[in-house]
Amino acid sequence: MNSPEASAVYLIGEAHAYLRSAALRAVALLGVADHLGDGPRSAEELAHAVGVDAGCLRRVLRLLATTGVFRQEGDGFALTSLGQGLRTDSRYSARRGVVMSTMHTHWASAFELETAVREGVPSFETLFGMPFFDYVASDEKSTVEFHGGMGSFSGAARRLALDEYDFPATGTVVDVGGGSGGFLADVLRGNPGLNGVLFDQAHVLPGEVPQGIEPHRWTEVAGNFFDGVPAADVYLLSYVLHDWDDEACVRILSNLKKTLAPHGRIAVFDAVVGDDDRPDDAKSLDLVMMILVSGRERTADEFEALFGKAGLKLERIVASQGPLSVVEARP
Structure with missing residues (x-):
């Protein structure tokens, strides 16, 4: 970074990273990628296919196009090779894995990461009053999302x-x-x-x-x-x-x-x-373990x-x- 101003702008932009995760969860739950197998479609066509608001869906896809998951083509959107991994029929479909990684249990616990750091115990247990795996076993929706998503x-x-x-x-x-x-x-x-x-x-x-x-x-x-x-x-x-x-x-x-x-x-x-300081998925997953x-x-x-x-x-x-x-x- 060349200046304090540029550093501040960059850091605030990084703080918005959770919105990319939210957008990815939304299109995974809606199954948008499954409707793009035959080529680009307009936001209106996609919205009709999955039963949502076209204007809002366009805005979500526009953000994900900046990450390489989708690609804007005129007034429509297409899947990239990366986005193919969201299709249900992909050999190693990431769709259920995306949903699992953004379960409400994970979102809420991540929001309280400071609590985990302060107290040295998983923030999940502070929020939900029981160990993570006990909760998953007792909640039918969480059981389906977690165990289904782990394979993906x-x-x-x-x-x-x-x-x-x-x-x-x-x-x-x-x-x-x-x-x-x-x-x-x-x-x-x-x-x-x-x-x-x-x-x-x-x-x-x-x-x-x-x-x-x-x-x-x-x-x-x-x-x-x-x-x-x-x-x-x-x-x-x-x-x-x-x-x-x-x-x-x-x-x-x-x-x-x-x-x-x-x-x-x-x-x-x-x-x-x-x-070392190189990007490392293990260090992100380590924080997931810390909060859950x-x-x-x-x-x-x-x-x-x-x-x-x-x-x-x-x-x-x-x-x-x-x-x-x-x-x-x-x-």
């Missing part, structure tokens, strides 16, 4: 990380806290010699074998990873450890160590926080210390082209 939120990032990671040729893989099972299904499709166990709470498990997976290779087990887990040659922990503080993570990892095969490994798919739960994103050194407390050692970190790395631990 993490799908593409995990796919990029999977492309870099080698699994053993045979054995049993247990996806701990694996949700609806999309990640485990991707692992099994790419590794035909492996069998899989999806482990999570009963209300989350899908109760069906994913398409393209032989039934004998797929098992679902309900339980709580704080109490114990099924035996495995490889444990997957995808977006799990970052939800919890160090003490809770050590409990989870210690339970895994008890039932891990002697030659086994634990593959943690999480962001690894960089130690007791967890955090961790540096390589913090992962190494965490594993050591559970009687494990950090074997290697496999980076990917996306925000996730694979942090591998062994006994």
Whole structure:
């Protein structure tokens, strides 16, 4: 910045960033991108298709065109290659992930970030009077938005990380806290010699074998990873450890160590926080953990210390082209 005036203008502009998130949530909820598959359409046509006010929709799309999600073409709007990710039929559609990332629980908790910083506890619990996951389990709309969105939120990032990671040729893989099972299904499709166990709470498990997976290779087990887990040659922990503080993570990892095969490994798919000032999605996600739960994103050194407390050692970190790395631990 060349002057105090320019700095002030820039900072105030940055404070308006939440409006881009709000606009993205609105078009995701309305399904606007699904009506642009055949080319540009006017705001009036789009408004009629989704049942909203044309003038207001035009203003929202005009803002998102500045971010590269849409493109203005005359009086109409078209999807960019980036915006294709909002389509419901996109292979790794971001639509539900956008909705999850902008749930009212997240908005309200982010507004009270100062409270979390002052008190050292998640602002969510101060606002809602209970832990985040207890609230999600008790509220039907939040359950649908959160668990549906997590698959979308993490799908593409995990796919990029999977492309870099080698699994053993045979054995049993247990996806701990694996949700609806999309990640485990991707692992099994790419590794035909492996069998899989999806482990999570009963209300989350899908109760069906994913398409393209032989039934004998797929098992679902309900339980709580704080109490114990099924035996495995490889444990997957995808977006799990970052939800919890160090003490809770050590409990989870210690339970895994008890039932891990002697030659086994634990593959943690999480962001690894960089130690410089470059833009880093992990640092944004770290604040999400701060406001919602007791967890955090961790540096390589913090992962190494965490594993050591559970009687494990950090074997290697496999980076990917996306925000996730694979942090591998062994006994």
